[in-house]
Amino acid sequence: GEDVEQSLFLSVREGDSSVINCTYTDSSSTYLYWYKQEPGAGLQLLTYIFSNMDMKQDQRLTVLLNKKDKHLSLRIADTQTGDSAIYFCAEQNGNTPLVFGKGTRLSVIA
């Protein structure tokens, strides 16, 4: 089946930028997503990008998509302690269920 890979941990200092990377295998992915999970809660959609786009920006969040390399990244500018959470990359082909990565735990050091 299709696979989504991401590094498990990332640690950054408050105020720095965070970059979380993700690779996927499905060349027919239609949408790619970033979800955030805070402790004791379910996941929450942060942003998504359509596969024919290269970049999407939403306030402090920038998503970059390299479709040729099947690489997706999420950049968080001016990272705050409240950004500490687990971030999940996911891909979707058409109307099929999302395929999630294993999650990257972001720790922000004050």
Add this chain to the structure above:
Amino acid sequence: EADIYQTPRYLVIGTGKKITLECSQTMGHDKMYWYQQDPGMELHLIHYSYGVNSTEKGDLSSESTVSRIRTEHFPLTLESARPSHTSQYLCASSDQGTGRGETQYFGPGTRLTVL
């Protein structure tokens, strides 16, 4: 604010018991999902439904069953709980429109411990 609810939030039961985890949403979404989440974070899709009377098994082999008799309700049942079922169970719903991505709204989860 997502209107999706899961009960109970925490459950500790003995081996062999039958349990039902409840999930309800008030958004009228056709799509609903059950995920099992490892302590190490990874999500596994165990069941999903794209509408009333429609259910499918997910990627992770599971001894659980689901039903979808009403749009808003998607309960998960374990006929005979075992310690290997100890996990966090997350329910989600979504309404994917044409030309836009699928926003899945997640419930807060049920943390199940089987002794």
